[in-house]
Amino acid sequence: MTAPVVRIGTRASALARIQAQWVARELQRHHPGLQVELVPVTTHGDRHRARPLYTLDTPGAFVKELEEALRAGIIDLAVHSAKDVPTRLPEGLELAAFPQREDPGDALVLPRSQEGLGPNGRDAGRGAGMTALELLPPGARVGTSSLRRQAWLRARRPDLKVEPARGNLDTRLRRLDEGAWDALVLAAAGLRRLGVGHRITAAIPPRALLPAPGQGALAVEIRASDDATRRLVQVLDRPEVALAVRAERAFLAELGGTCRIPLGAWARLEGPRLRLAGMVAAPDGDPWLEEEVEGPATDPEAVGRELAERLRARGAESVLAAAGAAPGRGAAGRA
Numbered sequence: 001m002t003a004p005v006v007r008i009g010t011r012a013s014a015l016a017r018i019q020a021q022w023v024a025r026e027l028q029r030h031h032p033g034l035q036v037e038l039v040p041v042t043t044h045g046d047r048h049r050a051r052p053l054y055t056l057d058t059p060g061a062f063v064k065e066l067e068e069a070l071r072a073g074i075i076d077l078a079v080h081s082a083k084d085v086p087t088r089l090p091e092g093l094e095l096a097a098f099p100q101r102e103d104p105g106d107a108l109v110l111p112r113s114q115e116g117l118g119p120n121g122r123d124a125g126r127g128a129g130m131t132a133l134e135l136l137p138p139g140a141r142v143g144t145s146s147l148r149r150q151a152w153l154r155a156r157r158p159d160l161k162v163e164p165a166r167g168n169l170d171t172r173l174r175r176l177d178e179g180a181w182d183a184l185v186l187a188a189a190g191l192r193r194l195g196v197g198h199r200i201t202a203a204i205p206p207r208a209l210l211p212a213p214g215q216g217a218l219a220v221e222i223r224a225s226d227d228a229t230r231r232l233v234q235v236l237d238r239p240e241v242a243l244a245v246r247a248e249r250a251f252l253a254e255l256g257g258t259c260r261i262p263l264g265a266w267a268r269l270e271g272p273r274l275r276l277a278g279m280v281a282a283p284d285g286d287p288w289l290e291e292e293v294e295g296p297a298t299d300p301e302a303v304g305r306e307l308a309e310r311l312r313a314r315g316a317e318s319v320l321a322a323a324g325a326a327p328g329r330g331a332a333g334r335a
């Protein structure tokens with residue numbers, strides 16, 4: 001009998017490759033002798049690096065081609081950042097595992113020349129103990145591509161100049177150091193996975209700014225008919241992560257969210273209960289609606305729906321309507 005080969009599709013970006021390689025290594029660690037092959041796939045989101053994600057009209061800008069390769073049988077599994085995966089999957093595919101989650105929060109990064117300022121600053125600088133927002137000087141130019149981060153910055157610090165920042169992470173950090181912006185706001189998980197967690201000047205905890213649904217988590221997608229691969233990837237699944245991300249995604253799906261509206265969600269397992277916080281806001285951060293619910297961990301989708309209902313009761317619908325959000329496939333490379 002020939003040893004089975006599992007073909008893992010990966011985007012070409014450094015972060016995507018690190019994530020796919022991690023999955024490959026974990027699979028081989030748990031299944032000695034298993035053959036894995038990494039198959040590069042280019043996505044729409046990768047081809048339009050320079051444009052803010054929310055201006056791309058394809059939902060799932062970073063996942064669509066991987067899903068097509070899966071359905072065509074070119075690859076057996078796709079490794080995604082969970083927050084890039086639209087809430088509605090194409091026919092015949094399923095998310096089979098949610099591995100251990102990285103830091104779900106966002107992070108403020110200052111240029112190298114200002115690094116001493118933060119709580120992580122090597123010289124235990126003047127900024128020790130200061131929050132991300134306190135570290136930003138008046139009128140600072142802050143680079144970020146996500147509407148959620150933009151809404152937060154505009155609501156909390158109307159003096160700031162919020163500017164688009166896309167391109168891969170290395171490029172953005174280099175341009176930051178060259179003076180393109182005074183600061184960047186990014187997902188902490190991406191920086192940590194890339195081994196540049198030391199560039200985080202100040203963490204922005206989920207309580208201060210609710211993350212994008214799924215932020216910091218990976219999602220492993222397979223063909224629903226592929227029982228062999230489902231069995232193999234079971235070892236990667238962390239039930240507490242799966243429950244949290246399912247609740248966050250259900251909330252997003254219920255509000256028909258796309259990456260065109262500022263929306264955040266963060267779930268934690270507390271024993272047999274699931275606690276889920278969520279927000280929707282106008283692009284300028286006013287209004288800003290935030291709520292928290294808890295419910296049985298046995299039904300994360302119900303907890304997500306309950307949170308959406310609570311926010312609807314507070315007028316979320318008009319916030320969504322004003323942003324032109326229509327029920328669609330859900331997150332399209334939401335950040």
Ligand SMILES: NCc1[nH]cc(CCC(=O)O)c1CC(=O)O
Binds near residue numbers: 084187190217333
């Ligand atoms: N939107 C793109 C994207 N997709 C996943 C990450 C980072 C890793 C993660 O959130 O899990 C990023 C970059 C960012 O938002 O700064």
